[in-house]
Amino acid sequence: xxxxATPAEQGTQPVLAxxxxxxxxxxxxxxxxxxxxxxxxxxxxxxxDNGAGKSTLVKVLAGVHAADSGTxxxxxxxxxxxxxxxxxxxxxxxxxxxxxxxxxxxxxENLFLGHELNRKRLDEVTMETRSWxxxxxxxxxxxxxxxxxxxxxxxQRQTVAIxxxxxxxxxxxxxxxxxxxxxxxxxxEVLNLIERLRERGHGVIMVSHNMADVQAVAxxxxxxxxxxxxxxxxxxxxxxxxxxxxxxxxSDNVVSQRASRRAEASTTPKEx
Amino acid sequence: MxxxxxxxxxxxxxxxxxxxxxDGLRGAVRGTVDRVRAGELGAVPxxxxxxxxxxxxxxxxxLFLSSENLSNLxxxxxxxxxxxxxxxxxxxxxxxxxxxxxxxxxxxxxxCVLFVNKGVPGVLAIVCALLVGVxxxxxxxxxxxxxxxxxxxxxxxxxxxxxxxxxxxxxxQGAINLPFDSTLVKFAQLDFVPQALALVLVLxxxxxxxxxxxxxxxxxxxxxxxxxxxxxxxxxxxxxLVIGLIAVFYLYSGGGRGIGWMFVFFLALVIxxxxxxxxxxxxxxxxAVGGNEEAARRAGINVRRVYAAAxxxxxxxAALGGVLAAARLAAVNxxxxxxxxxxxxxxxxxxxxxxxxxxRGSAISALLGILVIQAxxxxxxxxxxxxxxxxxITGGVLLLAVAVDSVARxxxxxxxxx
Numbered sequence: 001x002x003x004x005a006t007p008a009e010q011g012t013q014p015v016l017a018x019x020x021x022x023x024x025x026x027x028x029x030x031x032x033x034x035x036x037x038x039x040x041x042x043x044x045x046x047x048x049d050n051g052a053g054k055s056t057l058v059k060v061l062a063g064v065h066a067a068d069s070g071t072x073x074x075x076x077x078x079x080x081x082x083x084x085x086x087x088x089x090x091x092x093x094x095x096x097x098x099x100x101x102x103x104x105x106x107x108x109e110n111l112f113l114g115h116e117l118n119r120k121r122l123d124e125v126t127m128e129t130r131s132w133x134x135x136x137x138x139x140x141x142x143x144x145x146x147x148x149x150x151x152x153x154x155x156q157r158q159t160v161a162i163x164x165x166x167x168x169x170x171x172x173x174x175x176x177x178x179x180x181x182x183x184x185x186x187x188x189e190v191l192n193l194i195e196r197l198r199e200r201g202h203g204v205i206m207v208s209h210n211m212a213d214v215q216a217v218a219x220x221x222x223x224x225x226x227x228x229x230x231x232x233x234x235x236x237x238x239x240x241x242x243x244x245x246x247x248x249x250x251s252d253n254v255v256s257q258r259a260s261r262r263a264e265a266s267t268t269p270k271e272x
Numbered sequence: 273m274x275x276x277x278x279x280x281x282x283x284x285x286x287x288x289x290x291x292x293x294x295d296g297l298r299g300a301v302r303g304t305v306d307r308v309r310a311g312e313l314g315a316v317p318x319x320x321x322x323x324x325x326x327x328x329x330x331x332x333x334x335l336f337l338s339s340e341n342l343s344n345l346x347x348x349x350x351x352x353x354x355x356x357x358x359x360x361x362x363x364x365x366x367x368x369x370x371x372x373x374x375x376x377x378x379x380x381x382x383x384c385v386l387f388v389n390k391g392v393p394g395v396l397a398i399v400c401a402l403l404v405g406v407x408x409x410x411x412x413x414x415x416x417x418x419x420x421x422x423x424x425x426x427x428x429x430x431x432x433x434x435x436x437x438x439x440x441x442x443x444x445q446g447a448i449n450l451p452f453d454s455t456l457v458k459f460a461q462l463d464f465v466p467q468a469l470a471l472v473l474v475l476x477x478x479x480x481x482x483x484x485x486x487x488x489x490x491x492x493x494x495x496x497x498x499x500x501x502x503x504x505x506x507x508x509x510x511x512x513l514v515i516g517l518i519a520v521f522y523l524y525s526g527g528g529r530g531i532g533w534m535f536v537f538f539l540a541l542v543i544x545x546x547x548x549x550x551x552x553x554x555x556x557x558x559x560a561v562g563g564n565e566e567a568a569r570r571a572g573i574n575v576r577r578v579y580a581a582a583x584x585x586x587x588x589x590a591a592l593g594g595v596l597a598a599a600r601l602a603a604v605n606x607x608x609x610x611x612x613x614x615x616x617x618x619x620x621x622x623x624x625x626x627x628x629x630x631x632r633g634s635a636i637s638a639l640l641g642i643l644v645i646q647a648x649x650x651x652x653x654x655x656x657x658x659x660x661x662x663x664x665i666t667g668g669v670l671l672l673a674v675a676v677d678s679v680a681r682x683x684x685x686x687x688x689x690x
């Protein structure tokens with residue numbers, strides 16, 4: 001499936017459009033004039049080296065930091081996001097890398113944490129039914145929802161965290177390094193999950209360092225470098241090396257040097 | 273047994289092939305055994321402990337299990353038990369309050385000063401005493417939330433400060449007696465539930481247990497989830513009924529005065545707090561904050577408010593415990609709430625199965641734990657051993673309980689139940 005690079009090409013209104021977002025911390029410009037578009041049912045991979053501004057951008061969207069300048073257009077309307085609450089109300093859900101699950105609570109309790117149904121007399125039955133519906137929809141492989149999250153695997157926990165973000169029926173889901181620290185099978189599980197989010201029509205921003213994952217599920221790659229946009233690419237038109245080049249800012253860098261050395265090494269015997 | 277009716281559709285929460293079946297009575301028993309093995313000890317160690325204590329003390333002094341002594345023991349356990357209920361609230365958050373003893377002493381002193389010396393109506397005096405508890409908790413919560421001082425240090429400071437306040441309130445006199453004909457003292461010393469009413473209460477509790485379980489299982493089945501079988505619910509309620517009836521008949525026979533109203537009051541508090549902890553959003557947020565504060569904050573829980581509420585609940589229960597202790601003794605003196613009250617309350621909560629590390633515990637633990645503590649103290653008194661031995665033995669039991677908690681925690685971690 002090849003998705004168009006920008007929502008404009010898709011002919012639909014973008015879920016989120018950022019224009020000229022800047023953010024400084026004291027003397028450090030963390031973000032300078034950053035643009036970003038996410039359409040419905042589109043997975044945008046946000047890549048960049050350490051300190052490129054990915055986390056800051058995520059935090060601006062999640063309402064942890066407010067942008068200093070620039071406009072945020074959400075579903076066609078210009079808005080400001082000043083608190084995590086604003087972001088949630090708009091329909092932006094963020095799944096942080098540490099997942100923020102309570103290990104002593106079970107899956108249902110974690111899914112509905114802070115948004116329990118009927119807080120005076122918890123409606124456990126409805127909460128459990130809705131948990132199962134949600135997990136089914138995501139084809140999640142969780143045997144029982146009545147065990148503490150502590151006994152789940154990393155992939156299952158990621159699933160619970162993502163499922164929780166879906167409860168508020170968000171338009172845009174931000175995943176911060178969803179596959180970091182996961183095994184091969186679990187990574188595949190989470191990537192399947194991201195594809196299912198796309199099928200459901202959610203816009204997805206995925207922060208990742210893993211080029212294989214980016215190539216596997218993203219439609220569009222947005223590269224940040226030193227707090228600035230350094231290119232937006234359609235995934236099926238760009239190679240991993242080109243993404244790395246955009247991330248590091250040149251084709252002459254440690255990564256590509258290493259790659260070319262290896263390429264030489266593997267081709268030399270044939271020539272000789 | 274094998275009547276073939278229409279094949280029931282598999283419940284939503286039961287259709288994963290990896291699930292090991294645990295339906296019906298046998299499944300429930302096996303499930304419990306598995307949980308205990310995995311470090312989910314629950315009330316098992318404390319009930320075993322109670323049995324051992326009873327056997328040992330009965331062997332040493334045949335008066336221990338007499339109905340008279342037991343009905344006295346139940347009443348005696350209430351003031352510290354109420355304080356332990358408050359301790360559970362802060363322990364659930366992984367915090368501690370070391371000042372509950374002093375706060376209870378101050379509350380008792382205020383009650384007596386207002387009621388006896390100033391002639392304030394009893395109810396108003398009790399309300400004032402409780403308000404001191406609310407105030408102390410609110411202050412702790414404020415300092416904890418705003419300044420980030422560890423609760424250990426705040427309450428240690430509170431322990432000294434409130435002890436000083438208690439001494440100042442009592443003045444040079446050092447002790448104030450409550451009149452024996454006051455309702456409060458009667459409530460704590462002389463008012464016993466009539467036997468017929470006690471039987472009705474037991475019936476109500478067993479019936480209520482079955483009814484709530486049955487309705488809950490019904491609602492779950494209706495939503496195509498697995499519910500507890502009627503067999504299991506019935507077995508549970510019958511067990512409660514039989515034990516309750518035996519207890520009532522025994523306590524009212526052979527010179528026993530039966531069950532005091534104050535103990536019934538304590539039971540009611542335990543049930544209310546059990547509901548709050550397990551069935552309300554507030555209780556859920558307490559467990560969440562105790563388990564992972566950052567996760568709770570990100571889930572939109574007002575973490576500061578939860579901390580403040582827990583400290584207020586704890587100090588208010590401590591004040592209530594102080595009022596009841598004053599009523600039980602019909603006096604308040606400089607030793608009220610001192611000595612071992614603090615540690616007994618904390619020990620009771622921990623012995624009952626509330627973790628010192630936060631995030632796990634129950635209201636029932638305060639009840640079970642205080643029964644253990646009180647049984648030991650009562651048994652040693654019957655043996656005419658003075659308080660030096662009582663302190664040493666209670667200290668040993670507390671250490672044992674915390675050790676069990678720590679070991680259980682490790683075994684939970686290794687079997688993935690954290």
